Amino acid sequence: MDRFGRLGHSFYSQPTLIVAELLLGKQLVKVERDGSTLSGLITEVESYIGTEDLACHARNGRTERNQAMFGKAGKAYVYFTYGIHWMFNIVTESEGMPSAVLVRGVTPIDGISTMRQRRQSNDKDLSNGPAKFTQAFGIDLRWNNTNLCDPKSDLYINDLDQKTPMFVKSPRIGIDRTPEPWLSKPWNFKVIG
């Protein structure tokens, strides 16, 4: 599982759009308390870049909710929204520059039976959305600020040493009230097929 190695801080500290593109096709892994493993290949990501980006949660500066984004690259920023859903982001750039990549979908690889238990859906809808994915993987506030680079952390991303798959760029999803030019920035990357 860990054969190709966990991605480290130097990977995540690259410019956000670079990290976002390179994350496509990488293997997101979570080790459960019982020792079993959940994993999936990242299929869709979205970038939120700094205080200038008016769609980014850090647009109004640091708050209790978004403080993880101001931390080191490679840490998780997890937040609750719509009263129901958890969202999982990976912090990018240098410390103090609040930017992150939202994981919006993965293709399940390991632990599919666990994902089926946690979600009541057909296999197609197991993890093909930002909150579907966190529910399938059991990710919530407890993973906020988790350092994905730490060899001891139960959540990390594995470099499979594969070429970045073909993908399309689109405007970001669900940010309708964001003013231009940020509304139209093609910062949603989605693998084709």
Add this chain to the structure above:
DNA sequence: GCAATGATACAG
């Protein structure tokens, strides 16, 4: 097309 469901942010 819209309800669910509650934390967050900001106005007053």
Add this chain to the structure above:
DNA sequence: TGTATCATTGCT
């Protein structure tokens, strides 16, 4: 302290 909003999902 009140309330509009929300980086969504699932059902009608």
